[in-house]
Amino acid sequence: MLKTRIIPCLDVANGRVVKGVNFVDLVDAGNPVEQAKLYNDQGADELCFLDITATSDNRETMYDVVRATADEVFIPLTVGGGVRTLQDIRKLLEAGADKIGINSAAVSNPDFVKEAADKCGSQCIVVAIDAKKKEDGSEGWEIFTHGGRNGTGIDAVEWAIKMAEYGAGELLLTSMDRDGTKQGFNLELTRAVSDAVRVPVIASGGVGNLQHLVDGVIEGHASAVLAASIFHFGEYTIQEAKDAMKNAGIPVR
Amino acid sequence: METLIIIDYGSGNLRSAAKAFEHVSKDITVKISNKPKDLLKADRIVLPGQGAFRDCMEGLSAIDGMVEALNESVIQKATPFLGICVGMQLMASRGMEHGVTAGLGWIEGDVIPITPNDTSLKIPHMGWNELHYLSANNTQDNRHFVLRNTDSSENFYFVHSFMFQCTYNHNCLAMTEYGGLIPAIIGRDNIIGMQFHPEKSHKAGLKLLSNFLDWKP
Numbered sequence: 001m002l003k004t005r006i007i008p009c010l011d012v013a014n015g016r017v018v019k020g021v022n023f024v025d026l027v028d029a030g031n032p033v034e035q036a037k038l039y040n041d042q043g044a045d046e047l048c049f050l051d052i053t054a055t056s057d058n059r060e061t062m063y064d065v066v067r068a069t070a071d072e073v074f075i076p077l078t079v080g081g082g083v084r085t086l087q088d089i090r091k092l093l094e095a096g097a098d099k100i101g102i103n104s105a106a107v108s109n110p111d112f113v114k115e116a117a118d119k120c121g122s123q124c125i126v127v128a129i130d131a132k133k134k135e136d137g138s139e140g141w142e143i144f145t146h147g148g149r150n151g152t153g154i155d156a157v158e159w160a161i162k163m164a165e166y167g168a169g170e171l172l173l174t175s176m177d178r179d180g181t182k183q184g185f186n187l188e189l190t191r192a193v194s195d196a197v198r199v200p201v202i203a204s205g206g207v208g209n210l211q212h213l214v215d216g217v218i219e220g221h222a223s224a225v226l227a228a229s230i231f232h233f234g235e236y237t238i239q240e241a242k243d244a245m246k247n248a249g250i251p252v253r
Numbered sequence: 254m255e256t257l258i259i260i261d262y263g264s265g266n267l268r269s270a271a272k273a274f275e276h277v278s279k280d281i282t283v284k285i286s287n288k289p290k291d292l293l294k295a296d297r298i299v300l301p302g303q304g305a306f307r308d309c310m311e312g313l314s315a316i317d318g319m320v321e322a323l324n325e326s327v328i329q330k331a332t333p334f335l336g337i338c339v340g341m342q343l344m345a346s347r348g349m350e351h352g353v354t355a356g357l358g359w360i361e362g363d364v365i366p367i368t369p370n371d372t373s374l375k376i377p378h379m380g381w382n383e384l385h386y387l388s389a390n391n392t393q394d395n396r397h398f399v400l401r402n403t404d405s406s407e408n409f410y411f412v413h414s415f416m417f418q419c420t421y422n423h424n425c426l427a428m429t430e431y432g433g434l435i436p437a438i439i440g441r442d443n444i445i446g447m448q449f450h451p452e453k454s455h456k457a458g459l460k461l462l463s464n465f466l467d468w469k470p
Contacts, residue, residue: 003381096268121304253381
């Protein structure tokens with residue numbers, strides 16, 4: 001039976017781990033390679049690096065981090081943040097990433113996702129969707145780009161369907177309303193997207209305790225759950241998260 | 254020292270596979286190569302693969318002499334061979350992804366879409382799943398050398414939308430379950446293929462790679 005994945009995510013800036021609260025107030029908390037090894041040893045099912053300095057000139061540092069991680073960590077590694085060209089994707093794959101997260105570049109040019117999936121295979125293309133409750137009060141969620149700064153007017157569920165059609169192998173769905181709040185995933189959003197597409201959906205944004213992970217799967221219908229700070233600051237181990245999910249009847253590795 | 258060649262034909266993450274082999278053995282030289290002549294000198298050959306069957310087969314065929322060198326080293330010289338993911342699927346007679354494409358034809362079968370009997374199951378089949386060993390491999394004593402000391406509770410990392418449907422059951426060593434049975438390990442003689450990624454399957458996967466390096470078919 002396929003297991004539900006638990007994915008710790010590390011936000012990386014200039015080669016160091018940070019975690020933002022609503023994407024501001026960054027706190028430096030360590031070496032990403034060491035942290036990745038720790039999660040690997042704890043039984044994480046995958047790892048995710050989000051390069052939040054990606055728009056600046058410091059790309060090479062991230063390739064070094066990916067290379068050093070891939071040398072020692074033998075579980076799948078997703079890397080996202082500032083990926084704009086096929087060349088960016090190739091370099092990350094060559095450094096040892098298994099999947100590449102594409103966010104803003106997909107919005108500015110949806111065909112980039114098609115092209116990337118054609119060239120590299122859908123299995124390594126993860127479209128990251130940052131969604132927020134529509135501000136005009138209408139039903140549903142709008143997607144945002146550039147770390148949540150820029151609204152797009154695009155409906156999140158429609159976008160998810162389109163990205164799956166364009167060849168995304170997986171969607172990483174972050175609720176901007178919840179990110180950093182520790183109030184749990186936006187379950188309504190997660191379920192709406194998960195039920196609308198055939199590809200797996202990773203729930204992200206807002207995890208504050210282990211029940212939130214369980215809720216994301218059982219109520220949100222997510223195929224995988226992603227969290228940062230609850231693992232990162234040692235509040236819970238990966239094993240504790242797995243135990244909680246197992247006790248709730250969710251198959252885990 | 255033995256030399257292991259990982260074939261570079263423009264498909265996927267080769268570094269992880271190379272590092273995984275280096276991690277499990279200090280007594281092997283791991284070389285990533287796109288040169289057919291390297292295959293003829295290799296002690297072991299690994300064919301990785303990601304993406305669509307047709308693209309991978311075209312990528313392999315685009316290297317002058319590569320398919321011929323593979324046939325010579327693996328079929329005629331019986332060099333131990335491991336195919337991973339699409340690298341395993343390429344051993345089939347035919348692939349049905351993006352039209353019908355002839356494969357290497359080493360193990361009879363077709364590569365067809367996964368069609369889980371539960372339509373709520375996601376495609377691709379992505380994540381960790383366990384193996385069900387088939388008849389000849391279901392006890393430790395009988396198990397294929399590459400699968401020795403494995404345990405049916407262990408999980409391996411899969412990511413695929415197509416599967417290798419073997420014409421003959423005896424070529425299928427282990428299955429996985431995802432809305433029906435999916436071949437997970439296939440093989441014959443000096444050839445073995447894994448649908449999952451052993452290089453991404455933590456300790457359970459590394460053990461298989463280590464076994465492959467010790468295998469003397």
